[in-house]
Amino acid sequence: xxxxxxxxxxxxxxxxxxxxxxxxxxxxxxxxxxxxxxxxxxxxxxxxxxxxxxxxxxxxxxxxxxxxxxxxxxxxxxxxxxxxxxxxxxxxxxxxxxxxxxxxxxxxxxxxxxxxxxxxxxxxxxxxxxxxxxxxxxxxxxxxxxxxxxxxxxxxxxxxxxxxxxxxxxxxxxxxxxxxxxxxxxxxxxxxxxxxxxxxxxxxxxxxxxxxxxxxxxxxxxxxxxxxxxxxxxxxxxxxxxxxxxxxxxxxxxxxxxxx
Amino acid sequence: xxxxxxxxxxxxxxxxxxxxxxxxxxxxxxxxxxxxxxxxxxxxxxxxxxxxxxxxxxxxxxxxxxxxxxxxxxxxxxxxxxxxxxxxxxxxxxxxxxxxxxxxxxxxxxxxxxxxxxxxxxxxxxxxxxxxxxxxxxxxxxxxxxxxxxxxxxxxxxxxxxxxxxxxxxxxxxxxxxxxxxxxxxxxxxxxxxxxxxxxxxxxxxxxxxxxxxxxxxxxxxxxxxxxxxxxxxxxxxxxxxxxxxxxxxxxxxxxxxxx
DNA sequence: GCTATACTGTATACACCATATACAATTATT
DNA sequence: AATAATTGTATATGGTGTATACAGTATAGC
Numbered sequence: 001x002x003x004x005x006x007x008x009x010x011x012x013x014x015x016x017x018x019x020x021x022x023x024x025x026x027x028x029x030x031x032x033x034x035x036x037x038x039x040x041x042x043x044x045x046x047x048x049x050x051x052x053x054x055x056x057x058x059x060x061x062x063x064x065x066x067x068x069x070x071x072x073x074x075x076x077x078x079x080x081x082x083x084x085x086x087x088x089x090x091x092x093x094x095x096x097x098x099x100x101x102x103x104x105x106x107x108x109x110x111x112x113x114x115x116x117x118x119x120x121x122x123x124x125x126x127x128x129x130x131x132x133x134x135x136x137x138x139x140x141x142x143x144x145x146x147x148x149x150x151x152x153x154x155x156x157x158x159x160x161x162x163x164x165x166x167x168x169x170x171x172x173x174x175x176x177x178x179x180x181x182x183x184x185x186x187x188x189x190x191x192x193x194x195x196x197x198x199x200x201x202x203x204x205x206x207x208x209x210x211x212x213x214x215x216x217x218x219x220x221x222x223x224x225x226x227x228x229x230x231x232x233x234x235x236x237x238x239x240x241x242x243x244x245x246x247x248x249x250x251x252x253x254x255x256x257x258x259x260x
Numbered sequence: 261x262x263x264x265x266x267x268x269x270x271x272x273x274x275x276x277x278x279x280x281x282x283x284x285x286x287x288x289x290x291x292x293x294x295x296x297x298x299x300x301x302x303x304x305x306x307x308x309x310x311x312x313x314x315x316x317x318x319x320x321x322x323x324x325x326x327x328x329x330x331x332x333x334x335x336x337x338x339x340x341x342x343x344x345x346x347x348x349x350x351x352x353x354x355x356x357x358x359x360x361x362x363x364x365x366x367x368x369x370x371x372x373x374x375x376x377x378x379x380x381x382x383x384x385x386x387x388x389x390x391x392x393x394x395x396x397x398x399x400x401x402x403x404x405x406x407x408x409x410x411x412x413x414x415x416x417x418x419x420x421x422x423x424x425x426x427x428x429x430x431x432x433x434x435x436x437x438x439x440x441x442x443x444x445x446x447x448x449x450x451x452x453x454x455x456x457x458x459x460x461x462x463x464x465x466x467x468x469x470x471x472x473x474x475x476x477x478x479x480x481x482x483x484x485x486x487x488x489x490x491x492x493x494x495x496x497x498x499x500x501x502x503x504x505x506x507x508x509x510x511x512x513x514x515x516x517x518x519x520x
Numbered sequence: 521g522c523t524a525t526a527c528t529g530t531a532t533a534c535a536c537c538a539t540a541t542a543c544a545a546t547t548a549t550t
Numbered sequence: 551a552a553t554a555a556t557t558g559t560a561t562a563t564g565g566t567g568t569a570t571a572c573a574g575t576a577t578a579g580c
């Protein structure tokens with residue numbers, strides 16, 4: 001009945017405009033000239049700029065003029081810049097979720113999940129520059145929640161625990177995504193020889209971090225383990241794997257306890 | 261000899277100006293009128309504004325006029341806004357590291373570390389709005405690295421593993437700091453009745469998340485487990501504890517393996 | 521087919537933002 | 551007393567997101 005309809009409409013309209021666009025809830029208009037632009041083109045252009053020049057380069061003006069239009073034309077398609085940012089994250093999360101690879105156990109599958117999360121963040125270094133506004137509410141982003149939940153499906157965990165586990169995994173991904181993004185940036189800056197971008201922080205810290213004030217950190221800084229902006233990727237990979245395996249171990253332990 | 265001195269000076273000067281200030285490396289000037297402002301006052305004011313009105317409210321103009329000065333006066337003390345942000349994070353990390361509480365084991369101590377990290381982020385919700393520019397290089401922030409390293413000191417882990425573990429713990433803290441910050445914000449917005457701030461997302465998602473497209477997520481959304489912006493803090497606390505215990509379990513397992 | 525309507529892209533304007541620069545006032549050193 | 555450094559300020563520049571008003575255009579209903 002129509003009462004329900006309007007109620008549904010209302011709750012759908014309460015979504016941010018970006019989310020409404022992502023879900024295909026915005027009806028295309030028939031009257032008036034058909035738009036030469038499109039939400040898709042705008043988002044694609046914005047992602048391209050962000051990929052090449054970083055998130056700060058993505059201004060409404062920049063995106064519009066890249067497309068050969070004026071700034072304000074974008075607002076005929078997108079209500080605000082926040083909506084654009086939401087759609088950008090949505091666009092790069094349009095991945096193909098692997099088939100329910102029967103052979104692999106949940107550990108391998110979770111590793112795969114984390115790996116793909118991080119691949120997204122490294123392919124689009126601006127990704128983690130966009131602050132988390134809240135829980136995912138757009139289709140592709142929700143796929144990135146549904147997928148790991150499916151991996152955990154047959155484990156003896158409560159739904160709260162499953163959700164917690166997914167949060168844990170995605171949090172770990174995001175955190176290391178940030179670290180690897182920073183590392184990539186440092187390497188890139190290092191490749192550019194005339195930007196000495198503070199790779200000498202290590203030397204400065206070696207002077208400032210005294211054994212008295214920082215007894216546990218001192219040997220690490222002294223050994224150069226702390227500031228390896230030099231791009232020792234293998235070590236970062238080891239760090240990453242180490243943490244991931246600890247988390248998986250912890251989950252496995254919990255699962256085996258629950259089974260007993 | 262003077263050659264070494266200038267080299268040291270150089271490496272110290274390579275630090276961002278904010279870090280130089282934090283380490284007390286900037287010599288006060290003798291000539292000219294003594295400043296009526298001070299770096300301390302500026303940072304304190306900025307932190308106060310951010311605490312009360314959020315990070316976007318912290319503009320150079322706002323900070324300066326709060327102190328009764330003009331915008332540009334701040335630049336006599338601080339080179340850039342980035343430096344101000346760095347000093348803000350430094351200021352709120354000026355915590356007292358607990359004594360080497362002999363009674364407690366490393367698990368309890370790590371829990372304490374995470375707890376304090378999160379307390380900082382909740383007391384200063386803007387904290388996690390500041391993007392991580394790189395590895396900590398200021399005194400108080402380094403204390404927050406030294407402390408957990410000290411907790412791990414006597415465990416049979418390599419220095420790389422210790423560093424990885426600290427990264428893991430601080431990453432987990434930060435991730436949940438973000439979640440709890442968002443939750444606090446949602447509650448605050450909910451307390452303000454005329455801002456219906458999208459607490460109806462749950463209803464919208466219940467329409468959009470179908471069992472076909474999101475088989476594993478569907479029951480969670482349907483049960484209302486997913487979107488509890490309603491401020492069910494206990495559940496968040498459970499989620500948080502659950503993840504933390506899994507991580508600690510994983511570390512403990514690794515340690516006991518290393519011991520064997 | 522005509523008209524009313526809704527939509528398009530644009531131009532202009534506004535209120536911010538960080539910060540470069542020039543300047544007068546002030547103070548310690550020479 | 552003269553010099554030189556440092557302070558706070560006023561002004562200006564080039565950026566940001568976006569509200570608003572407007573002219574042109576394509577469709578819907580008559």
